[in-house]
Amino acid sequence: MLHKLKKIDIPIVVILLTFMVISTLLVYSATIDDHNIEFDLKKMIVIYVITILAFIGITFMDFRALLKIAPYLYIVGLGMLGAVYKFGMEINGAKSWFQLPGGLLFQPAELMKLMLIIAVAAFIARRQGEPLLFLTDVFPVGLIVFIPFVLVLIQPDLGNAIIFLVIFVGMLWIGNVKYVHFLIGVLIVIAGLILFTYLFTHYHDPIKTYFTEKGKGHWVARIDTFLDPESATKDQKFQVDNSIKAIGSGGLTGEKYLQGSSVHRHFIPYAYSDSIFVVLAEEFGFVGSSVLLLLYFVLIYRMILISIQCRDKGGIFVIVGVVSMFVFQIFENVGMLIGIMPLTGITLPFISYGGTSLLINMMSIGLVMSIRVHQEKEPSY
Template sequence: MLNKLKKLDWGILIILVFLMIISTIVIHSATANFPKYSGSDTKQLLFYGIGFFVAIAATLFDYRIVLKSWHVLYGVGVAMLILVYFFGAVINGARGWFQLGSMSFQPAEIVKIILIIGIAHLMGRRQGDRLTLTQDLIPIAAFAFLPFMLVMIQPDLGNAIIYLVIVLGMLWIGNVKYSHVIAGLGVVVVGLVLFVSLFNTFNQEIFDYLNKHEMGHWHKRINTFLNPDLANSDDKHQSDNAQIAIGSGGLNGDGYMQGDMKNRGFIPYPYSDSIFVVIGEEFGFQGAAILLLLYFLLIYRMIIIAFKCYDLRASFIVIGIVSMYVFQVFQNIGMMIGIMPITGITLPFISYGGTSLLLNMLSIGLVFSIKAHQEKYELAD
């Protein structure tokens, strides 16, 4: 046990401590004028404490046992997504949460890591050889398609997109044939052009249909991004106010607890989805740059671990986790500065939320386990 703990990546642990401090103080500022969310900073500290315990415990657990159980995990994940659709609570327009008293649990978050483990197993069968269309790419696509559709119908567009990013990120390093890459990019480009064309052509009809099925917010978010000049001012107030608040922070920020836009309630969910706005407004460009530097160092340390793995499956797992983090950071910050559409994707390790934080810490624990068990790779199956 001690030998495994000695192999912890202390650089990552130190980065996580800094992220914990930033998260706690920013959540405190974001909820200070809103009694309804009083104590969220203390709860976040509690979640972090549990998260560190989860990460350390996962370090002691051999990741190869998890890989062998990928099919069981997949079955459990799909079952949870089906059950939550029928028995889950509706939060922010999506039926994606199990309500446990005052606590809520989102299965879609757990399925992220299950997808990564399953795809790593499927890709690892090739032992580094080129992936084929029929034996690898189609099975991987089918493996990801079911949870993707189950999350889409909740509807939870943010997590569904993350599933796609995880698949693409892992395939990118999985020795895919260039012809398949070009064909895939072609399909994506054609699909995007067709989507934008159809969306603009049948804008009102799409809105009426989505609104009828309680998904009108999807249309508002997409329309605001694609047609900002034509969108209703009420629909784009979050994006506009977020950019104003971040811009007002300037280089040094307005000062801790001094965010005017946040304090006056112009920024929705400042403790969660929009927490980067609070950082930009109160700590300015310097504070935002420090946060991005911490993310860069975290990703860098994880990529180093992936490079040093003897087991290709382990490398695939780490890259899947890296893909998840990189996209979530890019998407969350991007939607606050107007270069990405608004979604419900949170800022990893910073936004308030027990399920997402514990999932992120579990993912880090899986990376630690991979680092701790590489020396035994040649001696184990």
């Protein structure tokens, strides 16, 4: 046990603890005048304790054991996605949550991201770094990703569905996919985006009518805001416009803690969750935002170092999947609030309020730490 403790990456642990402090401060600021949610420090501490224990438990578990049972984990994940569609709780138009005892909510799509990373890593590790073949490697991995992608998309949860695709692309690239196959994939994605944009633009009214009747009209409004912001209504642009104003009002050093007027006057929906970066930018300005992004950079950098020093192909692929997931979530969350990415429900890792998201993020880092701890040779720096 002691020799494993010595192998733990201390900078990563310090960053995770720093994130918890930052998150607590920002969630308190975002909820202090919000009558829809009450800040509960005891509940947050309980969540932090649970997630830290999960992090420690996975750190000391040999990651190879998870790779061996990857098919079973994948099947369990699919089962939960199917069950939530049938028995789940609908929030904001998406049927994505299970209601647990004590009023807690659990989102299976979050856990599926980690299970998918393990499943794909176990599958492509069989090639031991050899170029991936299309029929026996790329196509099966595509199916592994496509099934949960569709199940999450129909909830509908576009944000997490896109993350599945990002994980797929990142792991295939490091898995040594052939350039021609990668190029074909890029062309297919581009063609799909062009077709989607064409159909959405030319058949906008029927599409809007259909989704509105299904109770999903807000998704059409989000796409309108991104594809054609000039023609979008004021209500459709409400969150993005006010987020940009709030971030801009923070200036260089911010309006000081608990002084963010745009947030506290309820101009920003879900400021404690999806839009928590607005709270940071408004109250701590460019300097505070830069510090947070720098912490993310160091976290990603340390994980990449672990992957470079890893001699187990499965471990390398797992880390690449985790890094791909975090990089996209950070970019998408910040990007949607400054108007360069479409608005989705993706949370800011480790900072946004949400027990399921934090738990899966901590488990993901724990898995990366397990890869470092269980290397046969101590890495040298």
